[in-house]
Amino acid sequence: MELVNVVVEFQHCGELKRFWYMPYLILDPRTNTEEAPPEVQSNFPIFAENLDFDTLLIKAANTWWGDCADPSQILKISLDPARKRDARVIADSNVYDPLSYGHHSSRPIWRIGYDPGFVDLNSFSREHSQLWFGYSSGTNFGDGKNLITAEDAIIVSEMEKRKLLSKIHEIKDFTREANKILSDMEIGSE
Amino acid sequence: MIPTIQKDAYNALSLFGKDIQRFSADKRRVSWRHLWQSEYEEPLAELGRVTGIRGPVIYYPFGGADVHYPFSISPEITDNFCQGTGSFGGCTSIHEYFVRGEGEGYVEKWRQLRSFDLAQDLQAVNHNYRGIGGLIISRLVDTLDAKIEGIYYFIIEQNGGLSFLNGEEVKSLIIDHL
Numbered sequence A: 001m002e003l004v005n006v007v008v009e010f011q012h013c014g015e016l017k018r019f020w021y022m023p024y025l026i027l028d029p030r031t032n033t034e035e036a037p038p039e040v041q042s043n044f045p046i047f048a049e050n051l052d053f054d055t056l057l058i059k060a061a062n063t064w065w066g067d068c069a070d071p072s073q074i075l076k077i078s079l080d081p082a083r084k085r086d087a088r089v090i091a092d093s094n095v096y097d098p099l100s101y102g103h104h105s106s107r108p109i110w111r112i113g114y115d116p117g118f119v120d121l122n123s124f125s126r127e128h129s130q131l132w133f134g135y136s137s138g139t140n141f142g143d144g145k146n147l148i149t150a151e152d153a154i155i156v157s158e159m160e161k162r163k164l165l166s167k168i169h170e171i172k173d174f175t176r177e178a179n180k181i182l183s184d185m186e187i188g189s190e
Numbered sequence B: 001m002i003p004t005i006q007k008d009a010y011n012a013l014s015l016f017g018k019d020i021q022r023f024s025a026d027k028r029r030v031s032w033r034h035l036w037q038s039e040y041e042e043p044l045a046e047l048g049r050v051t052g053i054r055g056p057v058i059y060y061p062f063g064g065a066d067v068h069y070p071f072s073i074s075p076e077i078t079d080n081f082c083q084g085t086g087s088f089g090g091c092t093s094i095h096e097y098f099v100r101g102e103g104e105g106y107v108e109k110w111r112q113l114r115s116f117d118l119a120q121d122l123q124a125v126n127h128n129y130r131g132i133g134g135l136i137i138s139r140l141v142d143t144l145d146a147k148i149e150g151i152y153y154f155i156i157e158q159n160g161g162l163s164f165l166n167g168e169e170v171k172s173l174i175i176d177h178l
Helices: A044-050 A071-077 A079-085 A150-189 B013-025 B027-051 B068-072 B091-100 B119-129 B133-144 B167-177
Strands: A005-012 A015-023 A055-058 A088-092 A117-120 A138-143 B057-060 B079-084 B147-156 B162-164
Touching: A005 B133, A015 B133, A044 A071, A044 A079, A044 B147, A055 A079, A071 A079, A071 A150, A117 B027, A138 B027, B013 B091, B013 B133, B013 B147, B027 B068, B027 B133, B068 B079, B068 B133, B091 B119, B091 B133, B119 B133, B133 B147
Parallel strands: A015 B079, A055 A088, A055 B057, B057 B079
Antiparallel strands: A005 A015, A005 B147, A088 A138, A117 A138, B147 B162
């Protein structure tokens, strides 16, 4: 038995609208494998692949790639359908990267060389409120054809990790050099 | 093409409609609704205009119980397809949320708008009420002043098509197993 999905139909601003909710446990390593117990089986990826939509919204996705054994599974239900349809994409400018926790690093979702639009949500804010869009108030937007592919995502992620490592090495070298200077100064003053 | 709700689909609203009615009519939430309208609705609509949101269908993977952003950023959005990790829950779960949610602090907690919907809080609701359906419905009412018309359960077939549950299936499957 797969998890049951729901649609809530409601009136809003004089119009009948629907909120469709579909549970899909993408982070369970058994999902859609032969070992999967019934409750983690889902045909949701097939549904997502075929869904005809106009806009993709990515916001506060704290499961983004981080703990998933196969990142392409995440892209399969998110960026791939939007790229295929060239849907409008609106996303948090800081798509959280759990692998870089503590470094405030963001997962890339746009292809290399593409510069998406940017809006600070707080530029529209009222006097007393602060508006957030996911993990930041920054919002990127663009067209789905400019989204990253799974292969690109792995390359960019690796590049970012290397950049980060290189910065850490730079800081370590700087600290070592500074300590040496300090030590020399102390010896000199003696 | 937007999937259609099959004519013989069972509308589960009749199972907990009174709970939702009571919640909607609670005058204490009026001031909070006014705050939402004055402080948040227009800025989000402006965001939708600037970013060129297109409707009527928005797809929101990892969206969980965030119902207010997708419907506030554009009046064009009529259908929000949202994926989350928690169960929606059956009628017992939804009834319990409306009965205990306020006293246990969840309703108020989820009225505090933060940078994001804390995954831990969502897991707590999912764990305590065996589903997040009550939370989702209360937020639709709270933030959008939505009038709930129907709640339909369905499964996704192997070919990606939707198959809606009838009354018997809803009552046995949902109540007993979720």
